[in-house]
Amino acid sequence: MASRAGSLTASDLVAASLHGRKRDIGGGIFQALLILALFVSLLVLLVLLYDVISGGISVFSERGADFLRGRLSIVTAATAGVGQGIFGTLLLTVIVVLVAFPLGIAAAIYLEEFAEDTRFNRFINVNIRNLAGVPSIVYGLLGLAIFVKLLAEFTGGRTALAGGLTLAVLVLPIVIITSAEALRAVPHSIREAGYGVGATRWEVIRSHVLPSAAPGILTGTVLSLSRAIGETAPLLLVGAVTGFLASGGASLYEQLYGGYTALPVVIFRWASLPSQDFRALTSAAIIVLLALTLTANALAIILRNRYERKW
Amino acid sequence: MKAMDAGTLTEPREGLHARPHIEVEVQQQSERQLPSRDVVFSIRDLSVYYGGFKAVRNVSLDIFQNQITALIGPSGCGKTTMIRCLNRMNDLIENARVDGEVLYHGVNLYDKRVDAVEVRRRIGMVFQRPNPFPKSIYDNITFGPKIAGFKGNMDELVEQSLQKAALWDEVKDRLKESAWSLSGGQQQRLCIARCVAVQPDVILMDEPCSALDPIATARVEDLMQDLKSEYSIVIVTHNMQQAARVSEMTAFFTAEVQEDQDRRTGVLVEYDKTEQIFTNPSDERTENYVTGRFG
Numbered sequence: 371m372a373s374r375a376g377s378l379t380a381s382d383l384v385a386a387s388l389h390g391r392k393r394d395i396g397g398g399i400f401q402a403l404l405i406l407a408l409f410v411s412l413l414v415l416l417v418l419l420y421d422v423i424s425g426g427i428s429v430f431s432e433r434g435a436d437f438l439r440g441r442l443s444i445v446t447a448a449t450a451g452v453g454q455g456i457f458g459t460l461l462l463t464v465i466v467v468l469v470a471f472p473l474g475i476a477a478a479i480y481l482e483e484f485a486e487d488t489r490f491n492r493f494i495n496v497n498i499r500n501l502a503g504v505p506s507i508v509y510g511l512l513g514l515a516i517f518v519k520l521l522a523e524f525t526g527g528r529t530a531l532a533g534g535l536t537l538a539v540l541v542l543p544i545v546i547i548t549s550a551e552a553l554r555a556v557p558h559s560i561r562e563a564g565y566g567v568g569a570t571r572w573e574v575i576r577s578h579v580l581p582s583a584a585p586g587i588l589t590g591t592v593l594s595l596s597r598a599i600g601e602t603a604p605l606l607l608v609g610a611v612t613g614f615l616a617s618g619g620a621s622l623y624e625q626l627y628g629g630y631t632a633l634p635v636v637i638f639r640w641a642s643l644p645s646q647d648f649r650a651l652t653s654a655a656i657i658v659l660l661a662l663t664l665t666a667n668a669l670a671i672i673l674r675n676r677y678e679r680k681w
Numbered sequence: 682m683k684a685m686d687a688g689t690l691t692e693p694r695e696g697l698h699a700r701p702h703i704e705v706e707v708q709q710q711s712e713r714q715l716p717s718r719d720v721v722f723s724i725r726d727l728s729v730y731y732g733g734f735k736a737v738r739n740v741s742l743d744i745f746q747n748q749i750t751a752l753i754g755p756s757g758c759g760k761t762t763m764i765r766c767l768n769r770m771n772d773l774i775e776n777a778r779v780d781g782e783v784l785y786h787g788v789n790l791y792d793k794r795v796d797a798v799e800v801r802r803r804i805g806m807v808f809q810r811p812n813p814f815p816k817s818i819y820d821n822i823t824f825g826p827k828i829a830g831f832k833g834n835m836d837e838l839v840e841q842s843l844q845k846a847a848l849w850d851e852v853k854d855r856l857k858e859s860a861w862s863l864s865g866g867q868q869q870r871l872c873i874a875r876c877v878a879v880q881p882d883v884i885l886m887d888e889p890c891s892a893l894d895p896i897a898t899a900r901v902e903d904l905m906q907d908l909k910s911e912y913s914i915v916i917v918t919h920n921m922q923q924a925a926r927v928s929e930m931t932a933f934f935t936a937e938v939q940e941d942q943d944r945r946t947g948v949l950v951e952y953d954k955t956e957q958i959f960t961n962p963s964d965e966r967t968e969n970y971v972t973g974r975f976g
Binding site (some may be wrong): 563568 | 798808815824828872876879
């Protein structure tokens with residue numbers, strides 16, 4: 371090649387070296403594998419959705435709102451519904467919001483803004499991360515031991531309150547971690563600006579750090595809520611009702627201190643019944659649960675987009 | 682050092698310990714009428730450590746009232762560390778420790794009874810990168826006065842502060858818009874206005890123009906000349922021409938390698954009139970730096 375160079379112009383030579391001859395086979399294979407991985411995950415999701423929707427849609431078309439309002443039953447599929455399940459899930463959600471959010475956000479503010487970087491505080495930080503990875507059934511056992519047994523006088527045993535508190539403890543580490551990350555993402559320059567005009571630590575946090583971190587905190591906490599909505603195992607342990615639930619127009623007190631159920635528990639129970647009718651009901655209940663979770667996630671995305679700041 | 686006369690000395694000392702905010706304004710006005718060359722800061726044998734690392738060693742210098750004092754030197758020479766000692770901004774850094782004294786009108790800022798928050802109300806700071814709050818232009822100005830308990834006419838104060846920062850004409854019709862919609866240069870002037878709004882005595886500027894283009898830089902420099910009749914200004918700058926253009930006094934710092942560890946500690950090489958530093962420095966290291974032979 372070099373010997374023929376004499377007859378070629380300079381630009382021919384450059385062209386020859388730039389028009390690479392070697393095909394990037396490895397890269398092509400790699401890219402194909404990546405796309406395949408993506409399709410496998412999407413396919414699983416699609417099959418799941420198809421299976422659930424095709425199984426459950428008949429329930430909605432035949433019974434419509436009646437199913438959404440109906441009472442829990444494991445005997446008569448024709449009248450069974452998820453009304454109490456939806457109500458129970460919403461009740462649990464409210465308890466989680468009221469308990470886990472203030473506690474978790476406060477703990478995060480302490481860890482990020484006040485705690486000094488000592489060995490002990492680092493130890494606490496690591497362990498909160500570990501707590502977030504503990505299987506939920508373990509939280510169920512914890513809830514059973516503490517909220518159902520130890521604090522029985524306060525929670526009344528296997529009640530919605532005990533269930534809500536158990537779920538609150540379950541998502542607490544997640545709330546702390548996501549809130550702490552949102553606080554950490556607030557640029558240091560904003561804090562310095564506050565201190566620079568003579569603000570105290572509390573004034574800087576209240577007026578600048580918290581408002582700046584709020585969108586991130588909100589997103590994280592709402593996402594942790596969708597985890598709480600979907601949990602089943604701990605609720606089974608702390609006594610969510612899976613059979614017949616006889617509460618109708620009860621007062622708030624009775625609802626907090628009475629038997630309760632939740633959507634995932636209803637799904638779990640119905641799925642274990644042999645009857646074909648209940649199979650359809652199970653799918654329908656899953657659709658309702660998915661809709662609730664997706665609503666929570668959508669809410670998180672909307673909040674994030676609305677308040678997101680670019681630093 | 683020569684202390685200031687007793688009458689002006691006592692009042693700021695009390696002010697730093699308690700939290701009376703607005704009365705200070707009147708008293709500062711009377712201070713400003715004193716003949717120039719009054720000492721604002723008298724730094725005595727100051728060393729700063731970050732953990733075990735000594736960042737600045739044994740600095741002593743006096744900073745004068747209603748003048749612009751420039752701190753120059755190569756990277757890592759401790760200029761920024763120095764200026765952050767003047768309003769106790771280093772307190773925010775964990776492990777930071779200060780030896781020696783920073784006398785502000787005769788009061789040691791590192792005295793146990795001195796409240797760092799009060800110090801920062803009197804000694805404002807403008808940072809390297811414009812850092813307006815993610816709020817409206819108006820709210821950026823009013824935050825400082827509000828927390829200081831300002832009771833006067835807020836609109837007037839906002840206008841005055843923006844006027845002083847030469848920004849009023851550009852933003853007067855959009856005070857409610859986000860401060861982040863402004864250009865970099867405007868943001869930095871907003872930060873100066875925010876600083877001025879607290880009615881400080883001193884303004885510290887840590888490389889205020891390093892993120893700005895030459896035109897915005899020129900505007901900020903003009904502004905500093907306007908402000909120095911009312912405030913004492915200390916500026917850290919990488920830009921020697923800037924120091925030569927704006928300042929009356931210049932302190933040249935350099936980083937010196939320590940023998941026992943592989944870290945560099947900042948030392949003050951020379952402190953004199955700016956003209957002297959740039960035309961006839963007495964130390965060879967200063968001469969090498971200002972003539973561009975190193976750094």
